[in-house]
Amino acid sequence: MPKPMIPALAQFLAATAGRNMTKAAYVAVTVGVLSMVLLTLNPAYETAHRWVDLLLWASLAYFVFEWLVRLRHMTRQRRLALYMSSSAGLVDAVGALAVPVALILGAEPKTAWLLCVLWVLKVVPGIPGLRQLRRVLVFESGPLISVLVIFLMVVLLASVAEYFLERDVQPQTFGSVPAALWWAVVTLTTTGYGDVVPVTPLGRIVAALVMISGLGVFGLWTGILATGFAAETRRDNFLKTWESVSKVPFFAALGPAAIADVTHMLRTMELPPRITIIRKGQQGDCMYFIAAGEVEVDLPGKKVQLGEGAFFGEMALLGNNMRGANVSTTKVSRLLVLDLVDFRVLMARHPDLAETIDAEAKRRALENK
Ligand SMILES: Nc1ncnc2c1ncn2[C@@H]1O[C@@H]2COP(=O)(O)O[C@H]2[C@H]1O
Known part of the structure; x- marks a missing residue:
């Protein structure tokens, strides 16, 4: 049986404390802050003041509800002190209390509602690249x-x-x-x-x-x-690629220094299902390793599935540069891409890997005859 809406929403809000904002919170921040801006516009506010007030109160009600739900959830989890002293807890508390406290203290409503500009702080955890910015500021x-x-x-x-x-x-x-x-x-x-x-x-x-x-x-x-x-972006990409490389069995035999060397040559690519990666007859300028997911090679009369750890696209680089078949994803896949220049470097620096790739290409060519 589906959960009733309010308890389900409450559970969701509790679980998202301190993390990215919920869609409802984005709506509440946008509506609340725009209404606050309208509040300062005369005569627009005078004509639509009922609606503006309603939207302001609705946004405030959402933030108070969200804060109370999170307080209750954290109390149950015995993490209340931690939550209240965290930046997310402080932002939630300020979002819920600033305007009501100002109103109770007797501030003029038009002045008290200006405090809802503090709701924009809720957006901070969801800003992409914020962690990177923090690290750049620390390192530099x-x-x-x-x-x-x-x-x-x-x-x-x-x-x-x-x-x-x-x-x-x-x-x-x-x-x-x-x-x-x-x-x-x-x-x-x-x-x-x-x-x-x-x-x-x-x-x-x-x-x-x-x-x-x-x-x-x-x-x-x-x-x-x-x-x-x-x-910072290079470091991040390197770490992401390193993680994927070390999971591909093909590279498992390499030592850490060689894995680092290979990682510098690869870039990660995330793809949804049913995306054509290679088209038959096109020029080949890179090969791929499958870190996660699955691809399908469309050969005359049969389709071959390649899973995690396999590689493809090597035949064009070793042969006449022409792709021999269409290759597309069947699942969400993470691929490691090796460009032609780096392919040559890899083959020269790691003869054991070169041998494996070469042997597999020959086996596939025989199979396709
Ligand atoms: N029989 C096969 N089994 C698995 N993969 C294949 C087979 N034949 C071709 N491929 C892959 O499909 C790719 C198509 O592009 P390439 O010719 O560059 O390299 C090819 C191989 O990596």
Whole structure:
């Protein structure tokens, strides 16, 4: 018998605490935050205030319900303290309590509902690549902090210089170092509001230097983050491929160093069922190892299934470069792809593997005659 909807939903919400958001939570965040934005729009809010209020209360009710369900679930699991002190627990608590507490404390409703902007924090665990970003920030913290220190140094030097050069001509805007600091930050970050502008010749020369430094500082930041991300993605791919390679029996006899070597040459590909990977008659530029799943080779008069650990697509690389049959997936499959150049390198570096591939290709060619 299907479970009643509310208990089933409650069980699901409890189990997803601290993980990616549920679809309902995405809807509640979007509806809630958009309604909050409408609340600040006049006269639109005045005309539709019943609907906007209803949507705001409905979103809040969802988050309160979700929080209570999770509290109950964690109490039963004896993990309440852990949940309440985790970032997910804090975000859930803030999402459920911020607006009601502000209303109870007597804040004006239009002000209290602004706090529902905090619901966007719920989206954080679902952001793809967040773990990668965190790791990049940790690994690259040294260079990033160095750039930050350079930024602060230039800001301070420039603002003192501009204060000295401009204070007599523009006492209103450059009359103190903090006032000049505002100009320095706006200029160095390349924002350039243009509300405060040096007018003396020397002041302008300093400004030009600050603008050029700004480009350099931001170029450095971007460069450090971009290379950090690229390195992190490479590491992630390597780990994923390593895991698959070590599971393929074909590579099992290799030592860890050789597996690492092979892993550098392979890339992973995830495919759904019924996808054609190889078409007969096309040029062959890579071969495949099956890490998981199954493929079917469509030969004249028969179909051959190849499962986990098998390889295919080697015959074109060893022969006349032409694919001899159609090959497609029959199940969800994870394949390791070896490009032609790396295939040659692999064959040269690992003669035992080369022999196995060669022998299997010859056996298949005989079988197909
Ligand atoms: N008899 C067979 N048994 C298993 N696989 C085969 C057989 N014949 C061909 N194949 C595979 O199907 C692939 C089609 O592309 P290739 O010719 O590059 O390489 C071929 C082999 O890897």
